[in-house]
Amino acid sequence: MDYIGISEILSQVEKTVEIELSAKRLAHCRSTAETSAFLCERFGLDVEKGRLAGIAHDMCRELVYEEQERIIAQFGSCLDRFHASPSLQALLSDPVYRKKMIHGPAAACMLCHEFGVDDADILEAIALHSIADNGASDLAKVVYIADKLEPLRQRPSDAEEMLHTLNLDALFVYTLANVVRWFQESGKSLSPYTAELYNRMLQP
Ligand SMILES: [Fe+2]
Ligand SMILES: [Fe+2]
Known part of the structure; x- marks a missing residue:
């Protein structure tokens, strides 16, 4: 995508989310965007x-x-180009988590169809932002991290320092560990795909 194209799309999407989203979620999206831009x-x-x-x-x-x-x-x-993605398949095939996470793939489809965005990394990052995938693109990892650690979120006291110091893979693991801990503490159930990834990446 060229920069004239992407800045025009950015301002169109900003106008859309300003209309469509509640003030709280709009603030979260703006904060995620700033954190994502910083990490990029x-x-x-x-x-x-x-x-x-x-x-x-x-x-x-x-x-x-x-x-x-x-x-x-x-x-x-x-999303056809991501058909082989195990994380996308996991998200779509589990009826419980599909309901919670389908807003990511839906947003990717809307950005593609309504706003003409064809960039694979952008579409993947949006589609998979709810499900941790260590095999996804670097941009997808960045958006996953930014969504979970942006400053308006309840986050660990060392999150800002970690955002500034850890490398991308370490920051991804740090974020995943915090997500798992948050689910455990809140008593909510973690998606089996994320739990399995956590066990693979963090258990000795
Ligand atoms: Fe989300
Ligand atoms: Fe979010």
């Missing part, structure tokens, strides 16, 4: 792609579930 700068990735994926990642989060499914049914071909 740190890790030598495309800053504007990071900003766009961050602002758009929860674009469909406040649509009713049936509408999220309708977007997938209508424009799911936008």
